[in-house]
Amino acid sequence: MNIIIWFVLERLADKVLDKLLEKLISDRNLKRLYNVLKLQIVLLYLDWQLTRSQMADPGEGEIGRKPEPSLSAD
Numbered sequence: 001m002n003i004i005i006w007f008v009l010e011r012l013a014d015k016v017l018d019k020l021l022e023k024l025i026s027d028r029n030l031k032r033l034y035n036v037l038k039l040q041i042v043l044l045y046l047d048w049q050l051t052r053s054q055m056a057d058p059g060e061g062e063i064g065r066k067p068e069p070s071l072s073a074d
Contacts, residue, residue, distance in 0.1 A: 023029070
């Protein structure tokens with residue numbers, strides 16, 4: 001009896017996994033995943049550019065901050 005139940009559960013699991021994979025690999029989901037991947041690549045590139053530009057100008061301080069005028073008369 002256990003063998004029959006095991007066989008039925010195995011077949012049921014196989015059918016469920018087939019349907020799940022069919023939905024996951026649909027064209028709509030693949031297009032969405034492709035767009036997310038492109039966005040992540042762009043964000044990584046922008047992060048790299050910002051890191052590189054901050055390393056090139058370490059004395060700049062905060063972005064967009066104007067230097068304060070000195071009060072001493074030279």
